[in-house]
Amino acid sequence: MAGCDCPGGCKPDTCSCNYDYRGLGLEWLEDSGFAYDQNGRVTRPNNIGITECNILCKCSMECQNRVVQRGREVKLQIFMTRECGWGLRTLEPIPKGTYIDSYLGLVITRAEAERREAEYRQSGLSYLFDLDFFEKSNENSMNCGMEKTLEALELIESPETPDSESAETQHPALLQKKRRRATRFGNSRKRRAKGPFTTGNGRGQRNQKEVEALSEYEEIGEFRVKQEKVPFGYEEVGQSSRTATRNHSVERTSEVSAAHNLERSTSTTPEDYRLRSYSLDSKDMGNVTRFSNHSCDPNLDIYSVVTGSHEIFTLALFANRDITAGSELTFSYSGTAGLERAKEKKKQLKNRKNKKGGEDTELFKCRCGTTKCVGYYWN
Numbered sequence: 001m002a003g004c005d006c007p008g009g010c011k012p013d014t015c016s017c018n019y020d021y022r023g024l025g026l027e028w029l030e031d032s033g034f035a036y037d038q039n040g041r042v043t044r045p046n047n048i049g050i051t052e053c054n055i056l057c058k059c060s061m062e063c064q065n066r067v068v069q070r071g072r073e074v075k076l077q078i079f080m081t082r083e084c085g086w087g088l089r090t091l092e093p094i095p096k097g098t099y100i101d102s103y104l105g106l107v108i109t110r111a112e113a114e115r116r117e118a119e120y121r122q123s124g125l126s127y128l129f130d131l132d133f134f135e136k137s138n139e140n141s142m143n144c145g146m147e148k149t150l151e152a153l154e155l156i157e158s159p160e161t162p163d164s165e166s167a168e169t170q171h172p173a174l175l176q177k178k179r180r181r182a183t184r185f186g187n188s189r190k191r192r193a194k195g196p197f198t199t200g201n202g203r204g205q206r207n208q209k210e211v212e213a214l215s216e217y218e219e220i221g222e223f224r225v226k227q228e229k230v231p232f233g234y235e236e237v238g239q240s241s242r243t244a245t246r247n248h249s250v251e252r253t254s255e256v257s258a259a260h261n262l263e264r265s266t267s268t269t270p271e272d273y274r275l276r277s278y279s280l281d282s283k284d285m286g287n288v289t290r291f292s293n294h295s296c297d298p299n300l301d302i303y304s305v306v307t308g309s310h311e312i313f314t315l316a317l318f319a320n321r322d323i324t325a326g327s328e329l330t331f332s333y334s335g336t337a338g339l340e341r342a343k344e345k346k347k348q349l350k351n352r353k354n355k356k357g358g359e360d361t362e363l364f365k366c367r368c369g370t371t372k373c374v375g376y377y378w379n
């Protein structure tokens with residue numbers, strides 16, 4: 001993690017936290033200013049990550065490049081909707097581009113998320129959110145923003161110093177690219193661990209008994225990290241692979257599932273790649289955003305925002321249009337680029353319905369009631 005030291009305050013052209021995408025030849029992103037305007041409203045599309053100034057920067061909290069970390073300012077209310085259970089609405093008008101709040105929850109491995117998803121199907125209520133922004137950027141051509149950034153960054157990365165930890169190589173796009181490159185050149189040092197409960201800290205491997213003997217929590221600086229047994233074990237040799245999220249406040253998540261050995265492993269197969277991803281679960285820990293329902297015509301968009309460590313990004317919700325007081329606040333569970341996937345899912349579910357009686361079809365039936373409703377959502 002690196003901080004900026006801008007004399008006289010941060011300026012988009014000189015602040016090292018603001019990567020100048022225009023300089024990389026990305027004509028599609030005309031605005032090379034900060035991600036936020038003077039009023040703190042987001043100006044970029046949400047298919048590209050935002051890096052805010054952080055705790056190591058010399059600028060104050062008033063800096064134009066700090067919005068999400070200042071927290072929620074909009075008055076919200078949880079209410080009972082007609083069709084979708086509890087929902088979230090605004091008590092005041094919200095101008096387009098305004099930051100609403102961030103989707104918070106317990107960080108768990110993808111494998112654990114899959115286990116919980118099966119459980120949540122019984123109740124029909126799920127609070128899981130996949131942290132797959134970079135994963136989807138790689139595999140989904142619709143998410144061209146990050147893909148183009150990756151291509152452009154490839155041009156400036158120095159081949160002599162691929163492992164340098166400079167500010168530039170700490171950029172999430174580059175971190176991801178480094179991982180991709182490691183995969184491409186087959187220099188992965190990951191190998192499958194011996195047992196299902198084995199964890200590794202990068203310097204050695206712990207057996208199941210040792211894992212059970214570990215204290216439940218570790219205090220690591222400002223982070224509170226919970227060690228968890230993970231159903232799938234991978235050992236990463238030679239790299240520390242700890243992950244954590246900020247303990248923001250009582251309302252915010254204070255626990256983190258640290259599946260040490262899944263983090264930073266370089267993928268060898270699509271299955272490895274999938275399993276090393278993370279998800280958020282806000283069922284037991286989270287904030288008001290956990291009550292935000294899905295809509296096929298949402299008034300909020302989700303942005304991946306880095307406010308500190310690049311290990312875990314924040315899922316920040318911004319208004320994608322002017323919103324009137326009293327309106328329900330919704331986002332697309334399928335992602336901005338996910339409508340096609342939702343339609344595809346609809347087809348698959350219909351086929352399954354013909355074979356099995358259609359329980360799943362009902363489970364993901366969308367009740368957003370908008371004119372753009374595609375009938376089903378997929379989360």
Ligand SMILES: C[S@@+](CC[C@H](N)C(=O)[O-])C[C@H]1O[C@@H](n2cnc3c(N)ncnc32)[C@H](O)[C@@H]1O
Nearest residue numbers: 084085086124125126290291293294366367368
């Ligand atoms: C993150 S929670 C949202 C809050 C939830 N409505 C509640 O009462 O706690 C997601 C769950 O809300 C319901 N839901 C959200 N959007 C929906 C929609 N468009 N159609 C049907 N159900 C929806 C589903 O049960 C889904 O699993």
